[in-house]
Amino acid sequence: MDATTISQAVEQLKTTILDSIRHNVLLKYTGTPLLNEQQLFFLLLPKLNGEAWDDEVTKSAVTVGIVHSSLAEHDKIYATNAVSKEQQLTVLSGDYYSGRYYQLLAQTGNIELIRKLSEAIVERCEQEMTVYEHERRTFQEWIHSIATIETALIERFFSVYQYDSYKQVMQQTLTIARLNRELMSLPQGATSLYIERMAMSLEGQPIAQVLEQEITERKRALNATLATSTYSETLQQIIVEMVS
Structure with a gap:
């Protein structure tokens, strides 16, 4: 599978997710829902690497994408500050997307997936709330929080469909990518x-220096993992580019 085909597969997943949650009023006032294409790539990675994949798995991947979009909308603004129509609709959009993913989950009848995603949502939200607490935490504990936020939902998706061998690369890559974004914001x-x-x-x-060191060490570990993986050269190159 070449890079163009992979890109088209990710774009198709993105389109399917957006079509599943399209609502004209929300689009007008809040814009296109947020979707992280790197996360979408990893949702599809087992399929891209030749693993067994059917319509149920596709629907489940779409559901995970909707969950990510729902949580991203809620991250934009808190309901207590929702004073304008746009702000109110941003909060409402997150709730609307939540309803859609529960609807799709109910259609799958996959109780294990429902349970696992519920666990991941709770875990992710707990880690997001830590920034508002006054408890003293170490640098590595903050890294763990960020990693959980970026990867928990996909990790549970992999668990349900026995794609566990893909967890490590996914967690390494998405954590590095997020740390890179944080570093670039400085x-x-x-x-x-x-x-x-x-x-x-x-x-x-110096936070920049410590972050750079952390990213360098994590890239080294990722490269070592890729070197022993069964991924095609194209997939490996795409993953390396994500953390460049």
Whole structure:
């Protein structure tokens, strides 16, 4: 499978997800729902690598994509601050997408998937809430929170369909990609709460330097994992480009 075919597969998944949650009023006021194409790629990775895949798995992958989109909408704004029509509809869009993924999950009848995704949503939200707590945490604990937010849903999806061998590369890549985004935000002054909390945990060490070291070590581990994987050269190249 070449890079063009892979890109088309990811785009098709994205289109299917957007079609599943399309609502004209929400599109008008809140724009196109947020979807992370790197996460979509990893949802499809077992299929792209030749694993068994059927319509049920496709529907489940679409559902996971909708969950990600729903949570991304809720991340934009909290209901207590929703004062304008656009803000109110942003909150409503997250609720609407939530309803759609529950509807699709019910249609699959896959109780195990429902249970696993529910666990992942709770775990992800718990980690997101840590930035608002005053509990002292280490730098690595903050890294763990970020990794969970980026990967928990896909990790559970892999578990349900016995794609466990894909977890490590997925977790390594998506965590590095998120850390790269956080690092790139530093010179622009658009730092997130996670950067602020991580910096506080370092007690004076330069956050940029520590992040660069963390990313370098994680890239080294990822490259070692890819070197022993059965992924095609094209898939490996795409993954390496994600963390470049």
